[in-house]
Amino acid sequence: MALNQKQLKRVEDEIKADIDRGDYDGVHMIVAQHGEIELETVYGYAERATERPLKDDDIFRPLSLSKGYTNGLIYRALSEGKLTLATRVIDVIPEFLGTNQFHMLRKDQINLGHLLTHRSGMPATPLPGVGQDQMADLSAVIAGLGSVDVIHDPGTRVNYSPAINHALMGEMARRVYGYDSFAKLAQDLIFEPLGMRDTAFGLPVDKRDRAVPIKVYLEGGFLRPEDIEVFNDLIDENAEMPWVGSTTTARDVFAWVELLRRKGELDGDYLISPKVIERAGRIHTGELMNDLYGMVNHERGWELPKGNIGLGVIVNGDGIAPNFFGPFTSPNAYGNNGAGSTLYWIDPDNDVTFTFLSAGVLDEGDNVERFLKISSMVSAAIVS
Template sequence: MPFNPTALQRLEDEINRDIDNGDYDGVNVIVAQGGDIALQGTYGFAERATERSSRPDDVYRILSLTKGFTNALAYRALGEGKLALSTRVIDVIPEFLGTDPFHMLRKDQVNLGHLLTHRSGMPATPNPGLGPDKFGVLADVIQALGSVDVIHDPGSQVNYSPSINHALIGEMVRRVYGYEHFRDLAREMIFEPLGMKDTAFGLPAERQDRAVPIKVYVPEGGFLAPEDIECLNDYITEDAEMPWVGATSTAEDVFKFAEMLRRKGEVDGEQLIAPAVLEQATSLQTGDMMNDLYSMVNNERGWEAPKGNIGLGFILSDAGTAPNFFGPFTSAGSFGNNGAGSTLFWVDPVRDVTFVFLSAGVMDEGLNVARFQKLSTMVSAAVV
């Protein structure tokens, strides 16, 4: 099924219109089928304020798309017998239980499956027990989480976790593999095997001149203020280890990661992740549960509320008509990950299509859902 070149040009024109309208500043995009790139485009600005143009090798702070890399480490641990979905957090991180009996309630029930499916019952906060100036030291984050309550029964609801779940997942995989630093684990087990030479947890000094600064365009009074996100320009440092939000990457490297997933975990003839694990990771795990965060986002705009549509860490395509990142025309079984108001990749396994979109300029999340629904639909419509 090749792409319609007129439809791909229409996609490029729409992206340029969005940038001209000030919806976001710039973007790097890749659209491919069967691993063959049909469109690799660079548009607009890496930093509009200084008129710095986007470049294909721009390094983005990819925000919560980071979680996809942390998930991949968990998939390896599952396939290699290091962890099980039923492994409780306290089985690996005993100090998570804390020392105050009034904060221990339900903490002994939270397991890896709960964390991956955003059903842990932990607070939906971007601050994992301490402020952003302390995010970069994973050991400090884990220590702080010992005093954070589980506020809902684990498994009882889907409430997207911006930070806590993946801080815990990152620490769990670090400990079971015996690494001193989480960033080294990710580099050796995911990034190097995939040839993701411009990807890291943290921002290496040699890539700082290519880094796209985070600039946030959201209204005051929302879920997050601009400074809540823009502060990551300062705190995603060379040594920072934030398994939930702290990775830096390029569109080309994210494409390599997505392609590994499209090939069911295979890279260069080697099986990096077991197909059986990916089969479950890309299957619906949250049933008819609603997605609390995006129910709020959609309700604010008068839209139908979405179901959770979460696998083991992946966002999945929705069979319904509620607005969502993939649009209503990706095939059943499509999956991917995204970052707040700015980044997305998805794989459509039926049409064999991969879509990567890394943008400068963080949008309001409702507008971001509308943007990605529109562009994802245009990509799907370009397949003939």
Template sequence: MALNPAQLKRIEETIQADIERGDYDGVNVIIAQHGEIALQGTYGFSERATERPSKQDDIYRVLSLSKAFTNALAYRALGEGKLALSTRVVEIVPEFLGTDPFRMMRKDKINLWNLLTHTSGMPATPNPGMPIQDCVKLPEIATAIGTVDVIHEPGTQVNYSPAINHALIGEMVRRAYGYDSFQDMARELIFEPLGMKDTNFGLPKENEDRAVPIKAYVPDTGFLRPEDIEGLNEVITEEAELPWVGATTTVDDVFKFVEMLRRKGEVNGEQLIGKAIIEQATTLQTGDMMNDLYTMVNSEMGWAAPKGNIGLGVILSGTGPVPNFFGPFTSPNAFGNNGAGSTLFWVDPDNQVSFVFLSAGVMDEAKNVERFQRISTMISAAIV
């Protein structure tokens, strides 16, 4: 198999047309097969308002794509016997129960599997028990989550969690390993072994000049308002430990991470994460359960409700015509992660194709799904 150069050129032209139309400001893209890059492109603007051009070494605040890095920390903890999928949150983070006995119900049932599969029953809120503007250090955030009620019986339905689940995952892993700092743990266990030299949780001061500002092109009536999204420019600071939304990185670093997943945990001839862990993580865990949050997105567009299609922290392509980030022509086993209206990676293991897309300008989520479905379909059509 190979990737058709003429189709790759069409993909470039499509991206450039999207940017010229004002759908988003700019993007860094990598498309590869068997680890060999077939297309790497830098297009448009890092910041349209100042006409700052995109550069390959731009550093993006990748929003919920950050969850993929937190997932990887959990995978290491599982493979190294630090945690189990059945480990309950309260065993590691007892303050998760809170102090009000009338608000503790069902919290003692929630385990690591529930958090990774978004079946914890916790609410789909972007604020983990405290205003996002106050979120800095992870232990304090985990304590604040103790004030948040469970709203569904754990394990009974998928409700994608923008914040709470991965905040708890990050704190469980940190305590299991005994690190003082979540940032240090992520750097030592994931980023340094992969050579991801420009990736951090938080934005180091030396990287600020290369950072792409978050600009939101979303309606005021949406799930998140423009000011909610753009406010993350000030929230994601050098000190911020936000396992669900706070990573900063480059397209080349994300590609290194994605290739580790494609190779089932292998890096430079060594197994960073156990092969069995990656295989299970990229296998459907949520059965036929629907995704409550994305059902609202699809309903607004008149689309059918989507299944959860979640593995252990990753999203799976699945089958059928319901619009999704991967399009209907990747293999059902394709998996990846995305960040609100702007970032995406996926791996199609059947065709050994990898895709990384980091863009400036946060789109409305339904339009974002349409964009990624179109581009993902074009990538699938490039396989010959």
């Protein structure tokens, strides 16, 4: 396999045209095969309003792409026997059950496998049991979740969880490793071993000047612009939000993506078991639809997509319903994304990876259209 350089140039030109047209503000994208970077594009603005150009070491708040890093902690815990997919949340976080018998129903059934596959039955809310004023405090979130009801039988429906599932997983990982801080756990177990020097949960004070502001370009829909732009303030040096609260660079994301491509191998040893990563990249939701993206596709008049959820990741699967990967990326491709702005995927069949962090948060339907186009063009560059 190889990547056609003329086609990659078309990808770069298409992205530049998108930005020049004002579709979004800037992008840092990396396309690689066999671990070798074939295309790296840094173009546009970190902040269009001030004409601040995007630089190759700028730090993004990648929103739900942060979930990928929390997945990594869970993969390590699974590899090391500290957790299993059958571990119930209440076995590690007993207070999750709550003290009100009317809020306890079915909570004792939710296990780690349900959380990873977005089948926990918990509500699909961006507010994890507390208001915005407490969202950056993981201990407050965990306390608040004790009073949140299960709304579906665990395991019966796929409903993407913006916050609750990964808040619980982050706390489960923190407790089984015996750390006082989730952010320090991620630093020690994932970021430091991979040399991800510009990545953290929270935004260190000495890196504020390099941070790309979150600017939202959408009207109506599931979230309001202020619901997302609030993270400019919430993600500070003390924030611990395992679902949305990391800060990172494209090159650091690429380091994480490379670990997944290598199935956990790092410097001749294994940070994560290859069997865990292989299983993570398989579909575990059968024929179930994803309620959230079913809503997005329905509003656009598109074919409804299957959930295609692996262990914490989205898997491409078969079919041609519009999605982030496009129909020409391998069915085994998988990855994580952040609301209207970020995406990475690994195509194990073609040994190709895609890392894309953008400035300017799009409406989710527009975001799917953008990545459908760009991912398809990248996949079209794969030639024998």
